[in-house]
Amino acid sequence: RLNLSDVYDGEPCFDIVWSYGIALNRTIRDLKYDPAFNKLAAAASHLPPNSTFYMENFTYSNDVILERMYQHLMNASFIGITGNISFNANGIRNAEYIRIQQYRFNISNQLQKFDIGYVALDQNGQSVAFDFLPGESMETLWPAGVPHDGTQKKSTITIEPGVTAAMYILATLGMALAIVCFIFMVVFRERKFIRLTSPNINYITCGGCMVLYTSIFFLAIQSTDETTTTAICNVRIWLWAIGYSVAFGPVLGKMYRVYYIFNDPKPNKKIVKDWMIVVLISVLVGIDVVILVIVTTVPELRTTAILKQSTEFPQTVTGVFQDTTINYIFICDSQKGYAIWHGVLFGYKGLIQVVAILLAFGTRKVKVKGLNDSKYIAAIIYVTSICLVVVIISFATLRDEVNTLAAIYSLGFWCAATIILLLVFIPKVYVLYKDPLGENIFPATVVQTESDHGKVLKLERQIKELQQQLAQEHEEMRQLCSKANSTDDHCVTSERNLNSDSNYSTLHSSCKTVL
Numbered sequence: 001r002l003n004l005s006d007v008y009d010g011e012p013c014f015d016i017v018w019s020y021g022i023a024l025n026r027t028i029r030d031l032k033y034d035p036a037f038n039k040l041a042a043a044a045s046h047l048p049p050n051s052t053f054y055m056e057n058f059t060y061s062n063d064v065i066l067e068r069m070y071q072h073l074m075n076a077s078f079i080g081i082t083g084n085i086s087f088n089a090n091g092i093r094n095a096e097y098i099r100i101q102q103y104r105f106n107i108s109n110q111l112q113k114f115d116i117g118y119v120a121l122d123q124n125g126q127s128v129a130f131d132f133l134p135g136e137s138m139e140t141l142w143p144a145g146v147p148h149d150g151t152q153k154k155s156t157i158t159i160e161p162g163v164t165a166a167m168y169i170l171a172t173l174g175m176a177l178a179i180v181c182f183i184f185m186v187v188f189r190e191r192k193f194i195r196l197t198s199p200n201i202n203y204i205t206c207g208g209c210m211v212l213y214t215s216i217f218f219l220a221i222q223s224t225d226e227t228t229t230t231a232i233c234n235v236r237i238w239l240w241a242i243g244y245s246v247a248f249g250p251v252l253g254k255m256y257r258v259y260y261i262f263n264d265p266k267p268n269k270k271i272v273k274d275w276m277i278v279v280l281i282s283v284l285v286g287i288d289v290v291i292l293v294i295v296t297t298v299p300e301l302r303t304t305a306i307l308k309q310s311t312e313f314p315q316t317v318t319g320v321f322q323d324t325t326i327n328y329i330f331i332c333d334s335q336k337g338y339a340i341w342h343g344v345l346f347g348y349k350g351l352i353q354v355v356a357i358l359l360a361f362g363t364r365k366v367k368v369k370g371l372n373d374s375k376y377i378a379a380i381i382y383v384t385s386i387c388l389v390v391v392i393i394s395f396a397t398l399r400d401e402v403n404t405l406a407a408i409y410s411l412g413f414w415c416a417a418t419i420i421l422l423l424v425f426i427p428k429v430y431v432l433y434k435d436p437l438g439e440n441i442f443p444a445t446v447v448q449t450e451s452d453h454g455k456v457l458k459l460e461r462q463i464k465e466l467q468q469q470l471a472q473e474h475e476e477m478r479q480l481c482s483k484a485n486s487t488d489d490h491c492v493t494s495e496r497n498l499n500s501d502s503n504y505s506t507l508h509s510s511c512k513t514v515l
Contacts, residue, residue, distance in 0.1 A: 015080035023073040028055055030068060040064045095121055100130070102141065116141060153325045157310060158222030163403050167410045171216035174414055178213065181425045182206040193431055198274050201250040204281060205424055208247030212417040215239035216410045226330065229305035233332035237303065238292055240413055241345055245284040245352075247420050248384070252284075252352060253277030255359040255377055263362055287348065295334075295341050303338070305330040311400040329402050339396070346392050353381050353388075376423040383419045387412040 031038050031053060042053040044064040058065055077086040086094045098119040106112045117132040132141075159167075182203065189199040218236045223229045257272040295301040310327040317324050332338075360377045391412040398405045 011081040015082050015085055018078070018080060019073060019076050019085060022076045022078070023069045024055075026072040027065060027069045031055065037064075037068070092121075097121060153323065155316075155325045155327055156224040156307065157313060157327045157329055158224065158402065159220065159406050160403050163407055164220045164222070167216055167220040167406065170410060170414045171213045171220070174213040174216070174417055175210060177418065177421055178206045178209045181421050184425065184429065188432060191432060192437065193435065194428065197428060198250075198254060198277070200274050201254060201277055202424065204278070205247055205250045205420065208243050208245070208249070209417040209421050211239055211243030212247055212413050215243055216413055219406055219410050219413075224330075226305050226307070229330040229332075230303070233303045233305060234296060236332075237345075241288045241292060242285055243413075244349060244416070245288050246281060247417060248352065248356075248380075249281035249284045250277065251377055251380065251420065251424060252356050252359070253280045255356060255363065256280070258363045259359045284352065288345075291341065291345060291348070300335045301338075301341060303332050303334050306333045308400070310402070312402060312404070329400065331399055331402075333399075342395065346388060349388060350385070353385055356381050376427060380420055380423050384416045387416040 031041060038053050041062065041064045042051050042057075044062045045053065045057050045059060047053060047057065055065075060066070074087050074089070074091065077084075079085070084094070088094055098121065099115060100117045100119060101113050102116050103111055104114050115133055116136045117130060119130045138146075185194065185199045185202050185206070188194045215236055218232055218239060221232055223232065254277065257277065260272050295303070307328050307330055310329045312329075313327045315324055315326050356377055360375075360381070391409060394405055394408040394412075398408070
């Protein structure tokens, strides 16, 4: 037995079910006693010819049954729990007014039904006016504002197509620039000036910039799948961290080589060869790998995709019925320490740049073309520092703004990679254009070498003159001692000293030292 007290709006609900029951009962009677109607209903349900239609065969696609039930429903008239039940031609219940109620939480925080007003109807069932009951108003009816009609939906949004297209264009242009620089080094690597700039190391710079540009592609890639987005988040971090070290490491290594050569130069100093710079780059990349392996393998630190409501586009309302869609986005995060280990990565990159600044300052007076990149390195450090600061700020403040964050990240990494390529390779192109054969690479050193050569020739002439003078003095002393029959002790000692080559050796050693 139905207990109406346990059902919200139990009285009108009973009357509605009873109305449909009357309509259904009369339709079943028509199927039984009206063969023509039964035949039409069977055809509407695509039953075999001469089949009998029963209500058990009914589907909502059978318009014949639906139309007959609607007619019987409109003709229904009975006394229900809520009063006289009948409907006009528009399907509206015949009544003088309609009571309007609203479910609210009472002071005991329990859901309760409250009367708020009524709608007066005319003879045709059309609403004439709505009146609030005393104490009720729009403010009490909708305290938080009038809600949207329609069904609320959820949607996962990604980066806008325009932003994605711009990111792909920037990354493609950057890749093309890196390829052009690589080809330039391959074509002109045998030129004297290019050989001096370590072309093999420059190849690594091109490769690192390509990795940075590739990270932009992965920033543009978006997915509404949690597993795919998690993989993309981790690939992005690996690409930009390692790409930066590979792109900037060669510049740092060559700066250290110049500093090592010209700071406190010594004849027995070992040469810093290209393979040593490769080792330095490997160390930088190795530090990145250690940090990234730790944060990838430790579950609490591992980067995952987390779904949360968008603050950039919280919701969208569309259609006549104002259907509301709540927008969600995937952000890259971890259970704990996400900002901390990102700070470690960014801080490590900043430390590399500080070291590069010190090396550039220490080699600022070196004038050999092709060796001294301190001015360009300073510009690279300045621009990349700004890019990293902007990226860090956007990472800390705009993580929920998918379009803004993607645009700033992409532009920051693109500027860093592009500035490295331009300031490393454009000066080389210019010098090669001005001096294709490399004849003016060491102008100051050549002049100095000619001056030293003149000094050597002058010293050699002086040595020959001194040797001739000593030979003459030796001959004169020998003749004097011969006349004295070489019996004088002083004469013997003097002759022995003159026959000694110590003077020649001393003078020759001094000349060698000068040379």
